[in-house]
Amino acid sequence: MIMKNLKYILIAISLVAMSCNNAVKDSKDISENNIEESKSNVISDMSIYNLPSHWTTQDGADIELNELQGKVLAMVMIYTSCQAACPRLVADMRNIEKQIPNDKKDDVQYVFVSIDPETDTPERLKAFAKENQMEDDKWLFLRGSEEDTREFAAVLAVNYKQISPIDFSHSNIISVFNQGGELVHQQEGLGVDNKETIQAIIELAR
Amino acid sequence: MKLYHIALFLVCSLLFVKVTAQNDKMAKVKGGVFLPLYGTADQLVKVDPFLMDVYPVTNEEYLKFVKENPKWKKSNVISLFADKSYLNKWENDVTYSGLANAPITSVSWFAAKKYCECQGKRLPTVDEWEFAAMANEDVPDARRIESYNQYILSWYETPKTYVNPIGESYKNYYGIYDLHGLVWEWTQDFNTVLISGESRKDQDKDSNLFCGSAAIGASDLMNYAAFMRYAFRGSMKARYSSQNLGFRCVKDIEE
Numbered sequence A: 001m002i003m004k005n006l007k008y009i010l011i012a013i014s015l016v017a018m019s020c021n022n023a024v025k026d027s028k029d030i031s032e033n034n035i036e037e038s039k040s041n042v043i044s045d046m047s048i049y050n051l052p053s054h055w056t057t058q059d060g061a062d063i064e065l066n067e068l069q070g071k072v073l074a075m076v077m078i079y080t081s082c083q084a085a086c087p088r089l090v091a092d093m094r095n096i097e098k099q100i101p102n103d104k105k106d107d108v109q110y111v112f113v114s115i116d117p118e119t120d121t122p123e124r125l126k127a128f129a130k131e132n133q134m135e136d137d138k139w140l141f142l143r144g145s146e147e148d149t150r151e152f153a154a155v156l157a158v159n160y161k162q163i164s165p166i167d168f169s170h171s172n173i174i175s176v177f178n179q180g181g182e183l184v185h186q187q188e189g190l191g192v193d194n195k196e197t198i199q200a201i202i203e204l205a206r
Numbered sequence B: 001m002k003l004y005h006i007a008l009f010l011v012c013s014l015l016f017v018k019v020t021a022q023n024d025k026m027a028k029v030k031g032g033v034f035l036p037l038y039g040t041a042d043q044l045v046k047v048d049p050f051l052m053d054v055y056p057v058t059n060e061e062y063l064k065f066v067k068e069n070p071k072w073k074k075s076n077v078i079s080l081f082a083d084k085s086y087l088n089k090w091e092n093d094v095t096y097s098g099l100a101n102a103p104i105t106s107v108s109w110f111a112a113k114k115y116c117e118c119q120g121k122r123l124p125t126v127d128e129w130e131f132a133a134m135a136n137e138d139v140p141d142a143r144r145i146e147s148y149n150q151y152i153l154s155w156y157e158t159p160k161t162y163v164n165p166i167g168e169s170y171k172n173y174y175g176i177y178d179l180h181g182l183v184w185e186w187t188q189d190f191n192t193v194l195i196s197g198e199s200r201k202d203q204d205k206d207s208n209l210f211c212g213s214a215a216i217g218a219s220d221l222m223n224y225a226a227f228m229r230y231a232f233r234g235s236m237k238a239r240y241s242s243q244n245l246g247f248r249c250v251k252d253i254e255e
Helices: A002-017 A023-039 A085-098 A102-107 A122-131 A146-156 A195-204 B002-024 B059-068 B109-118 B126-133 B146-156 B204-208 B221-235
Strands: A054-057 A062-064 A072-078 A108-114 A139-143 A160-164 A167-171 A173-177 A183-188 B026-029 B032-034 B045-047 B050-053 B250-252
Touching: A054 A122, A072 A085, A072 A146, A072 A167, A072 A195, A085 A108, A085 A173, A085 A195, A102 A108, A102 A195, A108 A146, A122 A139, A146 B109, A173 A195, A183 A195, B026 B126, B032 B126, B045 B126, B050 B126, B059 B109, B126 B221, B146 B221
Parallel strands: A072 A108, A108 A139
Antiparallel strands: A054 A062, A054 A139, A072 A173, A160 A167, A173 A183, B026 B050, B032 B045, B050 B250
């Protein structure tokens, strides 16, 4: 009986499948959100953990952004072939880490997101981490798809543009997020006094 | 068996109609190279051929999207993706103000991006948009033609053009309307523009804010029109919206 009507069933299914983002998908999203909410604390409307993007770490692990939930994040967008500003941003991040008191160090995750995912493969990120003596767990290097990277930068208000095969123009911004993924503070520019950034992190960290 | 064949034919034609309806109001933009405002003579930009929406997205079309995707309703949208100005002229979640075929405005970049994705399309890149918009009625690159520039500058002086219906500006070389004369438009990579929007500041002193950015030195009046667009892009953030800012979608051509 089913086999006989299989053709009609298939046709019906393909008719339904042609609609984009219909109610079925929405209810799936809602139930997914509900599961997330019960797993961890409710994320607010301003949390970056609302972004569905997937990322790969320097260890080749695939993670979703919301796996970072629960720690204070200090984030910067760089690329490993960058000669001018990025080494200073890296130094800034190292400087900030040094000034966080020992009892709060474990609550902070330092994240570098690559704006050049094509060049910055996990292997390259791993080598970069090693070169910069940032192999400890507290230093995380992420790369994603070009589209996800562009979207993430848009959220952080980080502007960037590839200006030659090996060079990018980009804003120099270090962003601090609270444990719920909300943007709390941004430090823009190089050689900026990072006092406020450190203060922001200390106030958030447990 | 006959019924089966009829049903199959219906499905295929529905699919065909849906696909061609989406492509129906799109025009092909032949690719090429050009020198954009930010470029230097030895760094021409290449644009691959693509399909572009003939008109910007309208109020009526956006309403349909919002009904099918309730997460993007005014009362549901999350603040990460849109600020308080999102659809601020809409009376409620399902009632826009103004003409059905006026361009949709007051939508954030995230919303515009999602709309295009839902159509199986995407937002145009800045380069693609600028390339298509260089054209007047007759030629693909009209930037040195006085009437082309005059049209744009007159538009800049005309208030509230965003209430007008689509299709009333000129039909350009590719068969595309309203790239000038109606509303500004979101682009996929608007955040590639690294100027602070105030030309006095965009000197080398800014090199601490932006690593390696090229200075935009617009001296010609004919570049003024383009400069305004780039400055506007540089001033926007992805969750912002503006009543002068709408969008249209593009599609890659499968070769």
